[in-house]
Amino acid sequence: GAVVSQHPSRVICKSGTSVKIECRSLDFQATTMFWYRQFPKQSLMLMATSNEGSKATYEQGVEKDKFLINHASLTLSTLTVTSAHPEDSSFYICSAAQPLDTGELFFGEGSRLTVL
Amino acid sequence: GQNIDQPTEMTATEGAIVQINCTYQTSGFNGLFWYQQHAGEAPTFLSYNVLDGLEEKGRFSSFLSRSKGYSYLLLKELQMKDSASYLCAAKDSNYQLIWGAGTKLIIKP
DSSP states (O other): OOEEEEOOOOEEOOOOOEEEEEEEESOOOEEEEEEEEEEEOOOEEEEEEEEEEEEOOOOOTTTTTEEEEEEEEETEEEEOOOOOOOOOEEEEEEEEETTTTTOOEEEOOOEEEEOO | OOOOEEEEEEEETTSEEEEEEEEEEEOOOOOOOEEOOOTTOOOOOOOOSSEEEEEEEETEEEEEETTTTTEEEOOOSOOOGGGGGEEEEOTTSSSOOOOOOOOEEEEEE
């Protein structure tokens, strides 16, 4: 299957700093990527849909100024958590779907963010 | 509103069979997905159903009834490594995935 790589897998930062998470589709071009957040023992929560060359579409309740998404190329999307706070600590997962496919999502490995 | 229901937790014995049910209510329907997620890891794709019936893939099978808004994931010959959460997700008319909360499956020896 298609491969999506996410980096870093774990990051610990101080409150008030910004953290960037990268999501790459390694063997296909992804015009659309999705960013999810998952709190312990809860399901995936879609944060935003990242579209190559245009602005991301954010879900209701997700602050676009806090969670900056950039999809500058067909293989790379980045999520920047700005001015991170302890409540932003979570598991962040990106995914992409191959075009002209069943719509199956291929997930990155996930990034566990801990804000001290 | 849109909703996906699946049991929170199930327990089964190694070597046995378990069926995880999922019911969905969505605005339109464009397919039903099952994903497996081990603790601390990202989900991995298991199956996709868009037509009624049973899709078999090795030890795992998935069933769909669109008229009933119902699907199940059937796991046979359970192994300890099958202990994980199983996520049901339905794609609505806008092709957006609506996720269930997941079913935590515990396998006992």
